[in-house]
Amino acid sequence: MNISIPKNTAKRLALTSLIDVIFLLLLFFMLTSTFSRFSDIPFFPAGSGAGATTSQAPLFIKLNEDRLSLNGTTYNINQLATALLDLQNAETTILLLSVSDDVTAQRLVNVMTLIRPLDGFKLQIIH
Numbered sequence: 001m002n003i004s005i006p007k008n009t010a011k012r013l014a015l016t017s018l019i020d021v022i023f024l025l026l027l028f029f030m031l032t033s034t035f036s037r038f039s040d041i042p043f044f045p046a047g048s049g050a051g052a053t054t055s056q057a058p059l060f061i062k063l064n065e066d067r068l069s070l071n072g073t074t075y076n077i078n079q080l081a082t083a084l085l086d087l088q089n090a091e092t093t094i095l096l097l098s099v100s101d102d103v104t105a106q107r108l109v110n111v112m113t114l115i116r117p118l119d120g121f122k123l124q125i126i127h
Helices: 016-032 080-087 105-115
Strands: 059-063 068-070 093-099 121-126
Touching (some): 059 080, 059 105, 068 080, 093 105
Parallel strands (some): 059 093
Antiparallel strands (some): 059 068
16 A cells, blocks of 8 residues: 655745735834824024124023033032022023033023023023
8 A cells, every 4th residue: 555645745834915914014003103293492593694683692501511601600400590570680591502512412402492481581502
């Protein structure tokens, strides 16, 4: 009696359907994800031109890697908003922000986002 043993023939795996499924998943996740818009931080770069037409002297903020000073007085970053509101007058106050070379971008953004909600301040960044 002859028993035939089938040979193991490896069938080739079709990748076309796998690629289609991956493409559909990618398309699904791209269409269902939400894209949030990051908030803008407005500032006015200092440059040449006509000077400011305000009778009030600008406030000067010097930002270093480990120090933050407002008009020569050192403050903690959490105390800056209170100090700015104490020095603000009724008219628009110009803030000059001097950034040293060792300041990280995150520290600069932290200070700018702290100043942003305060009304009546116009921020100018100088180097």
